Amino acid sequence: MKMRTSLQSVTAWIDDAFHALDSKAISLELAAGRSLAADVAAQVSIPPVDCAAVDGFAVCAADSIGAGAYNPLDLAAITIAAGEPMPPATDAVVPLDQAETDPCGRIALVEAVAAGANVERCGSVAAAGMLLVAAGCLLAARHIGLLAAAGLNRVAVVRRPRIRLVIAGRARSGEPLDSNGPMLRASIERDGGLVEETELGQAFAGSADLVLIAGGTGTGAGDCSAAALAGTGSLEIHGVALVQGETAGCGHTRGGTPVLLLPGAPVACLVTYELFAGRAIRRLGGRDPELPYCRRRVTLMRKIVSPIGLTDICAVRRRGAGQIEPLPGYTEIGLMAAAAGGGFVIVPADSEGWPAGSAVDAYFYDRG
Amino acid sequence: MKMRTSLQSVTAWIDDAFHALDSKAISLELAAGRSLAADVAAQVSIPPVDCAAVDGFAVCAADSIGAGAYNPLDLAAITIAAGEPMPPATDAVVPLDQAETDPCGRIALVEAVAAGANVERCGSVAAAGMLLVAAGCLLAARHIGLLAAAGLNRVAVVRRPRIRLVIAGRARSGEPLDSNGPMLRASIERDGGLVEETELGQAFAGSADLVLIAGGTGTGAGDCSAAALAGTGSLEIHGVALVQGETAGCGHTRGGTPVLLLPGAPVACLVTYELFAGRAIRRLGGRDPELPYCRRRVTLMRKIVSPIGLTDICAVRRRGAGQIEPLPGYTEIGLMAAAAGGGFVIVPADSEGWPAGSAVDAYFYDRG
Numbered sequence: 242m243k244m245r246t247s248l249q250s251v252t253a254w255i256d257d258a259f260h261a262l263d264s265k266a267i268s269l270e271l272a273a274g275r276s277l278a279a280d281v282a283a284q285v286s287i288p289p290v291d292c293a294a295v296d297g298f299a300v301c302a303a304d305s306i307g308a309g310a311y312n313p314l315d316l317a318a319i320t321i322a323a324g325e326p327m328p329p330a331t332d333a334v335v336p337l338d339q340a341e342t343d344p345c346g347r348i349a350l351v352e353a354v355a356a357g358a359n360v361e362r363c364g365s366v367a368a369a370g371m372l373l374v375a376a377g378c379l380l381a382a383r384h385i386g387l388l389a390a391a392g393l394n395r396v397a398v399v400r401r402p403r404i405r406l407v408i409a410g411r412a413r414s415g416e417p418l419d420s421n422g423p424m425l426r427a428s429i430e431r432d433g434g435l436v437e438e439t440e441l442g443q444a445f446a447g448s449a450d451l452v453l454i455a456g457g458t459g460t461g462a463g464d465c466s467a468a469a470l471a472g473t474g475s476l477e478i479h480g481v482a483l484v485q486g487e488t489a490g491c492g493h494t495r496g497g498t499p500v501l502l503l504p505g506a507p508v509a510c511l512v513t514y515e516l517f518a519g520r521a522i523r524r525l526g527g528r529d530p531e532l533p534y535c536r537r538r539v540t541l542m543r544k545i546v547s548p549i550g551l552t553d554i555c556a557v558r559r560r561g562a563g564q565i566e567p568l569p570g571y572t573e574i575g576l577m578a579a580a581a582g583g584g585f586v587i588v589p590a591d592s593e594g595w596p597a598g599s600a601v602d603a604y605f606y607d608r609g
Numbered sequence: 610m611k612m613r614t615s616l617q618s619v620t621a622w623i624d625d626a627f628h629a630l631d632s633k634a635i636s637l638e639l640a641a642g643r644s645l646a647a648d649v650a651a652q653v654s655i656p657p658v659d660c661a662a663v664d665g666f667a668v669c670a671a672d673s674i675g676a677g678a679y680n681p682l683d684l685a686a687i688t689i690a691a692g693e694p695m696p697p698a699t700d701a702v703v704p705l706d707q708a709e710t711d712p713c714g715r716i717a718l719v720e721a722v723a724a725g726a727n728v729e730r731c732g733s734v735a736a737a738g739m740l741l742v743a744a745g746c747l748l749a750a751r752h753i754g755l756l757a758a759a760g761l762n763r764v765a766v767v768r769r770p771r772i773r774l775v776i777a778g779r780a781r782s783g784e785p786l787d788s789n790g791p792m793l794r795a796s797i798e799r800d801g802g803l804v805e806e807t808e809l810g811q812a813f814a815g816s817a818d819l820v821l822i823a824g825g826t827g828t829g830a831g832d833c834s835a836a837a838l839a840g841t842g843s844l845e846i847h848g849v850a851l852v853q854g855e856t857a858g859c860g861h862t863r864g865g866t867p868v869l870l871l872p873g874a875p876v877a878c879l880v881t882y883e884l885f886a887g888r889a890i891r892r893l894g895g896r897d898p899e900l901p902y903c904r905r906r907v908t909l910m911r912k913i914v915s916p917i918g919l920t921d922i923c924a925v926r927r928r929g930a931g932q933i934e935p936l937p938g939y940t941e942i943g944l945m946a947a948a949a950g951g952g953f954v955i956v957p958a959d960s961e962g963w964p965a966g967s968a969v970d971a972y973f974y975d976r977g
Binding site for chain 2 (some may be wrong): 269270273287296320322323324337338361365366367373374381382383384385386387389390419420421422423424425426427428430431459460461462463464505506507510511514529533534535536573574575576577579580606607608
């Protein structure tokens with residue numbers, strides 16, 4: 242572990258090891274937040290026929306030629322509601338507030354209407370065969386609505402990744418507190434993974450899309466995770482040039498399942514989850530692999546000092562518009578820096594930090 | 610409905626009618642995505658005692674004074690793992706790779722260590738009584754981790770809003786397709802609400818935090834929603850100066866439950882959900898009421914024309930960095946505009962649109 246692998250190399254390892262899983266047809270009702278597995282095209286035109294766009298009276302526009310305030314025309318008309326198919330031999334809708342019917346279903350028209358007026362044309366939303374939603378789209382309510390309008394009630398989405406999680410480290414601080422378990426389960430859930438928990442002894446057998454081991458990654462007497470992986474599979478990276486994750490590692494089980502080792506110190510566990518495990522899980526689920534935060538170019542109001550040779554994550558908080566200041570580091574105040582901050586910056590390994598006034602890219606937790 | 614209420618007035622009505630619900634204690638394991646109901650302070654210091662920050666040997670720093678390459682000092686030392694409490698009469702940790710123990714548990718030290726070196730001090734993450742997470746925080750994995758480290762396993766969060774949903778409109782286009790139901794259920798779920806579905810006849814009785822009625826809001830023969838509300842409760846707003854939601858409405862049941870009426874046309878249903886119902890549900894759940902999208906100042910590459918007197922939502926797509934172009938309008942291509950676009954702009958009622966080159970605020974669906 243004396244040779245530390247760069248963040249870039251670990252990221253490349255992850256991008257090589259993790260790809261979108263196979264697909265599964267599920268009910269459209271359950272598809273929000275899932276990644277669409279294949280393009281969906283319109284089977285039929287939407288709408289399938291010409292429809293009224295407003296409530297009113299369906300008429301034949303040609304019959305209205307010559308209508309005027311001094312020449313009201315008496316026209317055959319059919320009461321129609323917005324969304325209903327246009328009746329045969331009609332091609333325009335006179336809005337409800339612009340005419341009244343007599344008991345015989347005729348209206349007096351004081352203005353000519355154009356053919357197609359207030360009609361939603363067949364295929365105007367999408368012609369048959371047109372791409373509705375592309376593969377890889379993370380389905381939101383607007384896509385669900387469009388697909389439902391297209392007549393779909395099932396849709397093929399990328400299967401949810403199954404994550405075998407092992408909390409392997411000793412409890413911190415001599416207390417029986419496991420903060421990594423709840424934190425990782427919430428993180429995996431956010432990224433669309435399904436958690437199956439087990440012990441280190443069972444970690445490398447059976448099926449899963451990723452084995453995630455938190456803790457016991459160091460070289461101390463009680464640290465067994467890296468040795469366990471090396472013993473039953475392959476430990477391919479151990480030691481990362483990252484201040485908050487120097488003991489992280491990667492490898493494969495004998496059966497070929499990728500394994501990620503996250504340090505047990507809570508902050509290092511969080512940071513390496515975000516940078517490594519989250520990326521892996523998002524890739525498996527067919528999602529955008531990048532950090533799920535808002536990236537913005539902002540001005541740093543106080544300097545950040547960072548060790549050369551190691552990538553460093555620094556918690557920041559917003560000040561004025563487009564301005565941030567660093568918080569006391571993760572090393573000093575642990576998870577408090579993550580919880581109290583509005584986001585973070587990533588200081589590359591070849592940088593000693595930045596002076597006040599620098600323009601830097603920050604990741605913000607909120608949509609800001 | 611001839612007098613249309615401004616978007617601002619509807620928003621003010623919503624802000625007046627909807628407030629954060631009462632709180633409920635739940636397991637920390639289930640708290641991700643929920644709004645914290647009250648400030649949480651540290652009950653004890655974190656960590657509760659001085660701990661080793663790295664794997665190594667716990668020593669008394671004073672014993673190391675005078676150690677040097679030409680004067681190695683033989684010291685009593687206790688092997689310790691990162692996170693373990695410091696043993697009595699020790700105050701520094703010599704990292705594992707800087708010394709070796711002999712069988713008697715002593716190490717040879719070639720450099721003096723400072724008191725506190727590689728020790729995580731009691732209370733360094735948070736002193737007892739310090740605010741850990743503030744009320745109103747939307748709990749993410751990093752907060753869950755911090756609260757777990759503080760020894761909490763339950764936490765008080767704002768109760769999830771119960772939404773009584775009625776799909777009241779006729780099926781569109783003469784087809785038995787309900788696209789509003791799946792779309793609204795996905796939207797309500799995203800905003801943290803719980804859906805209970807019912808018929809219009811049962812909409813105004815029983816308990817709920819919001820009654821949401823989609824469809825039947827117009828003035829046509831088959832439009833019953835507004836009349837039903839006016840008949841059994843109060844219809845306080847009906848008709849909004851919004852291109853994609855002219856028939857929206859607001860009111861209360863006789864029992865005092867707020868009611869929102871969304872138009873049945875799919876695009877109008879989506880837009881009024883986003884602007885009105887989503888805001889109401891986010892307020893009930895103690896979330897940020899603003900649109901859950903990334904707002905950015907961008908340059909418009911083609912003009913947008915919009916009717917004066919009505920707020921207008923225009924779908925847009927990204928072009929170069931910081932540039933957008935408008936898509937064909939919601940009026941022309943319906944939900945397709947929402948599904949195909951990367952976001953939207955809101956053209957105020959007093960604007961006729963903007964020329965190409967204008968700097969405008971756009972809402973983007975992705976974190977971009």
